[in-house]
Amino acid sequence: MTETRPQIEAAPLTGEDPAPVDVEPEALPHFVDGARWTGTGTETRPVVNPATGQPIARVLCGTAADVDQAVAAARTAFAEWRQKTPKDRADVMLEAAAVVETHAEELARLESANAGKPMPLAREDVAFTIDTLRFMAGAVRAQQSLSAGEYVAGRTSMIVREPVGVVAAITPWNYPLLTAAWKIGPILAAGNTCVLKPSEQTPLTALRLAELLADVLPAGVLNVVVGDGPVVGEALATHPDVALVSVTGSVRSGQAVARAAAESLKRVHLELGGKAPVLVFADADLDAVADGVAFAGFGNSGQDCGAACRVLVEESVYDDLVARLVSRAEALAVGDPAEGDHIEMGPLVTQAHRDRVVGFLDRAYAEGVRAATGGKAPDGDGFFVLPTVLVNIPDGAECTREEIFGPVVTVETFTCEDAMIAAANGTRYGLSASVWTENARRAADLPGRLDFGTVWVNDHLAFAAEMPWGGFKSSGYGRDLSAYALDDYSRTKHVMVNRTR
Ligand code: NAD
Numbered sequence: 237m238t239e240t241r242p243q244i245e246a247a248p249l250t251g252e253d254p255a256p257v258d259v260e261p262e263a264l265p266h267f268v269d270g271a272r273w274t275g276t277g278t279e280t281r282p283v284v285n286p287a288t289g290q291p292i293a294r295v296l297c298g299t300a301a302d303v304d305q306a307v308a309a310a311r312t313a314f315a316e317w318r319q320k321t322p323k324d325r326a327d328v329m330l331e332a333a334a335v336v337e338t339h340a341e342e343l344a345r346l347e348s349a350n351a352g353k354p355m356p357l358a359r360e361d362v363a364f365t366i367d368t369l370r371f372m373a374g375a376v377r378a379q380q381s382l383s384a385g386e387y388v389a390g391r392t393s394m395i396v397r398e399p400v401g402v403v404a405a406i407t408p409w410n411y412p413l414l415t416a417a418w419k420i421g422p423i424l425a426a427g428n429t430c431v432l433k434p435s436e437q438t439p440l441t442a443l444r445l446a447e448l449l450a451d452v453l454p455a456g457v458l459n460v461v462v463g464d465g466p467v468v469g470e471a472l473a474t475h476p477d478v479a480l481v482s483v484t485g486s487v488r489s490g491q492a493v494a495r496a497a498a499e500s501l502k503r504v505h506l507e508l509g510g511k512a513p514v515l516v517f518a519d520a521d522l523d524a525v526a527d528g529v530a531f532a533g534f535g536n537s538g539q540d541c542g543a544a545c546r547v548l549v550e551e552s553v554y555d556d557l558v559a560r561l562v563s564r565a566e567a568l569a570v571g572d573p574a575e576g577d578h579i580e581m582g583p584l585v586t587q588a589h590r591d592r593v594v595g596f597l598d599r600a601y602a603e604g605v606r607a608a609t610g611g612k613a614p615d616g617d618g619f620f621v622l623p624t625v626l627v628n629i630p631d632g633a634e635c636t637r638e639e640i641f642g643p644v645v646t647v648e649t650f651t652c653e654d655a656m657i658a659a660a661n662g663t664r665y666g667l668s669a670s671v672w673t674e675n676a677r678r679a680a681d682l683p684g685r686l687d688f689g690t691v692w693v694n695d696h697l698a699f700a701a702e703m704p705w706g707g708f709k710s711s712g713y714g715r716d717l718s719a720y721a722l723d724d725y726s727r728t729k730h731v732m733v734n735r736t737r
Contacts, residue, residue: 263294264439266302266462267446269309270455275302277463283440286352286583287572287618295439298463303431303471306459310402310429311477313456318399318427322377329373329425331452333366339448340366343441347413348573350440352582352619355573357536364699365417368717371701372425375719381728390736396729399427400503401479403725404472406465406493407442408485409435409585410539410641415484415507416442418705420458422721423482431459431478433468437586465489473497480505480725484541486639487664487710505724506712507705509639510541510667513660514696515682516549516557517653520672524694526560528670529645532696534568534623537584538643541711542668544696546636548656551649558627558647562609565623565645572618583619584642590619593642600626600635610643637663653678661687666708670696689715 263280265272277299282291317325336343343365344358353361384394405419412434423430434442439462446460461468469489473481473496482505483493490506497504514533516525525547532544549557570581584590594613601607610624624644626635636646650656660669669688673679683691689707692698699705704715714724 263296264443264462265296266298266306267443267450267458267460268302268306268456269313269459270450270453272447273302273305275299275305275461277302281436283350283437284586285349286585287349287574289587289617289619292349293440295436295443295462297436298433298461298468300467300471302461302463303468303475306431306461307402307404307472307475307477309456309459310431313454314399314401314429317424317429317454317457320427322379322425325425325427326373326377328452329369329421332449333369333373335448335452336362336366336369336445339444343413343444346444347438347441348582350438351409351412351585353536353573354579354582355577356580358573361411361414364701365413367701368414368417368421371717372421372722375722376425379719379722388732390734392733392735394731394733396731397726398729400725400727401428402477403428403430404475404478404481405430405432406469406472406481406483406485406489407432407434409438410536410541412438413441413445416445418716418721419482419484422716423725424453424457426722426725428479428725429457429459431461431472433461433463433465433472436462436464466492469493470496473502474499476500478502482714482725483507483712484716487712490712505714507541507714507716508667508707508710508712509641509665510543510707510711511546511637511639511663511665512542512544512668512670512688512696513663513686514544514547515656515660515669515671515673516547516553517671517673517675517678518550518553519674520553520694521674522553522557522560525557525672526564528672528694528696529561530564530568532670533645534565534581534643535697537581537621538645539585539589539641540697541639542690542697543641544670545640545645547645547647548650548659549647550656551651554647554649558608558625561625561645561647565609565625568623570620570622581623581643584621585619587619589641590621593621593640593644596635596638596640596642596644597621597624597626600629600633603630603633603635605629605633605635605646608647639665653682657682657685661685664710667711668692668697668707670694
């Protein structure tokens with residue numbers, strides 16, 4: 237590709253020190269065609285550590301012209317990458333996984349500083365990133381379809397599975413590295429090339445990943461353009477040479493991308509918001525429920541599309557469960573992840589997002605809702621909100637309908653199973669849900685009655701690279717992880733050979 241500006245010596249992306257580093261005068265550049273690239277724009281933005289509110293780096297704000305360059309590089313690289321056999325691509329993916337493993341602690345520290353993640357969680361994200369790359373490397377060699385055969389007399393039919401071309405991946409700030417890996421893994425394994433646009437708030441690990449993989453991946457196979465959604469994301473969604481655009485983000489961004497992509501009729505893959513109900517029956521192990529909700533409702537400060545945020549509990553055990561949830565919430569070690577591995581919950585990602593969560597709380601109180609614990613932003617630096625359990629909730633309250641995306645768990649009561657199911661399904665979201673019961677009939681029957689892409693029984697937020705992740709209704713369509721993701725990022729072609737001529 238042609239560079240329109242010279243390379244600059246950019247700030248180091250080592251991330252080895254979890255403490256805030258000085259802001260470098262030069263902004264971190266994009267990564268295009270196998271190298272750092274300063275792009276065509278002049279604007280930059282700070283990247284902030286949410287635990288301190290202090291800037292830790294600067295990045296460039298990409299432009300539509302930068303997208304053109306990145307897509308051109310990806311398009312050129314596609315010609316060779318698509319020709320590689322599954323084994324050859326798998327070998328490269330396995331090497332990529334090994335590189336990430338070598339730099340695991342560095343990536344975890346960078347992620348922790350940029351996204352405010354406790355270190356144990358940041359390390360889990362890196363481990364799952366590695367596992368995703370390894371799984372996709374293996375799965376692409378074991379893809380299956382209808383067998384070749386004679387379906388019309390005298391003709392042999394076969395299904396050829398092909399990559400789609402250049403795929404744009406647009407990712408959020410809550411799992412910056414992992415959501416990127418969930419896209420890059422199957423996109424590249426299936427033989428596509430990729431232009432990744434990470435969240436403008438949390439671009440550091442994606443940039444570092446691209447840089448680390450530059451020795452392994454051919455130039456142009458993975459490109460990263462940093463910038464705002466309505467500029468860089470929109471340019472990707474409308475670009476004529478992008479075959480498919482894959483978004484993990486809010487419903488609003490998903491809708492914007494789907495609208496923009498409609499003009500060129502490109503394929504769209506959407507992993508959007510969630511409002512996961514947690515259905516607790518009186519026969520459930522309430523300690524297991526409380527542990528599960530503490531992990532899945534307050535983990536990552538509740539900034540999880542599958543967060544266990546809406547508890548629906550049988551009335552007879554309501555008091556017992558609320559007491560357990562309050563005790564778990566109050567026991568959590570909340571603080572700056574840089575303080576050490578004992579920190580279990582960090583801040584929210586930005587001041588704006590913290591204000592948004594506090595706004596939800598204020599409106600809930602105006603509706604008569606009460607915080608059994610937490611319920612506010614503590615004094616001090618950083619964008620923290622205390623782990624919060626909301627009770628005394630009127631029917632249809634906003635806090636039970638909308639995705640708050642903070643460490644806020646609501647608890648409502650029910651006396652009958654059908655009403656509980658109707659309430660659980662009564663949301664526009666359809667990403668994930670959990671059922672907690674010791675009753676075998678309920679455990680087997682209820683998942684089929686719940687309108688969610690993942691239903692856990694006596695668990696919440698457990699994942700496997702082999703199993704698909706994705707939603708129904710406003711939570712979007714398309715599947716991350718599993719062999720289904722490889723299907724989503726490829727196309728089928730029927731080849732029929734007439735043997736009678
Ligand atoms: P967001 O929608 O604000 O941003 C996500 C990405 O979309 C960012 O890279 C952003 O720049 C980009 N974007 C925004 N507007 C755009 C536009 N008009 N065109 C193209 N791109 C655009 O989401 P967020 O705040 O970063 O993340 C939180 C949201 O992501 C929550 O709703 C959460 O539920 C969802 N999420 C879903 C999953 C899932 O697997 N379903 C996983 C993680 C997060």
